[in-house]
Amino acid sequence: xxxxxxxxxxxxxxxxxxxxAPAAVAIGGDDNHYVMSNGYDVLPLTIxxxxxxxxxxxxxxxxxxxxxxxxxxxxxxxxxxxGSSSAAxxxxxxxxxxxxYRVTFACGGISAVKELxxxxxxxxxxxxxxxxxxxxxxxxxxxxxxxxxxxxxxxGAALIAGSVGAAYYLSRRRAGEDGG
Numbered sequence: 210x211x212x213x214x215x216x217x218x219x220x221x222x223x224x225x226x227x228x229x230a231p232a233a234v235a236i237g238g239d240d241n242h243y244v245m246s247n248g249y250d251v252l253p254l255t256i257x258x259x260x261x262x263x264x265x266x267x268x269x270x271x272x273x274x275x276x277x278x279x280x281x282x283x284x285x286x287x288x289x290x291x292g293s294s295s296a297a298x299x300x301x302x303x304x305x306x307x308x309x310y311r312v313t314f315a316c317g318g319i320s321a322v323k324e325l326x327x328x329x330x331x332x333x334x335x336x337x338x339x340x341x342x343x344x345x346x347x348x349x350x351x352x353x354x355x356x357x358x359x360x361x362x363x364x365g366a367a368l369i370a371g372s373v374g375a376a377y378y379l380s381r382r383r384a385g386e387d388g389g
Contacts, residue, residue: 247271249314249321255328259302262325265295266314273316283310283325300327 248271252263264279266289277289284298304310304327314321 248273249323251312251323251325254324255326256300257329258300258304258306258327260300262298262300263295264289264298264312264314268294271316271321273319275316277314277316279312279314281310281312281325283327
């Protein structure tokens with residue numbers, strides 16, 4: 210009976226300690242480093258491994274006027290320079306599918322954290338497709354009479370007339386054989 214009381218007390222103590230630790234970390238310290246997420250964005254929030262994301266800073270909402278350093282375990286560190294509001298980053302091709310990675314925006318002593326989730330599939334090819342050229346196709350003469358001369362036309366007509374005449378002669382000759 211005593212073992213159940215000790216186990217219950219230990220479990221309650223560990224639970225209280227575990228649940229109070231994040232609050233202590235968020236409150237503690239005067240290092241002027243606190244977490245906020247207003248004015249920072251990752252687009253899209255779900256991406257395939259090897260895809261490209263856009264990192265955005267709303268200078269008015271975030272209050273950040275300097276350069277912003279964006280870091281994560283899934284892409285190289287990117288700096289959004291002062292005066293710019295966005296930058297692009299390529300997600301590592303070996304990022305694990307289904308895992309959420311923390312993206313940290315740092316400006317001065319202020320940080321913001323967003324989550325980036327890796328989805329399954331293949332990345333979209335970032336190489337743009339070639340644009341079609343605005344001109345017609347080179348397809349010859351277009352079916353016109355171009356290139357024919359009178360001799361070729363006469364020879365073609367003679368071949369057609371000869372084949373029709375031969376067909377008529379053979380059909381009349383066979384009809385005569387059958388009837389008589």
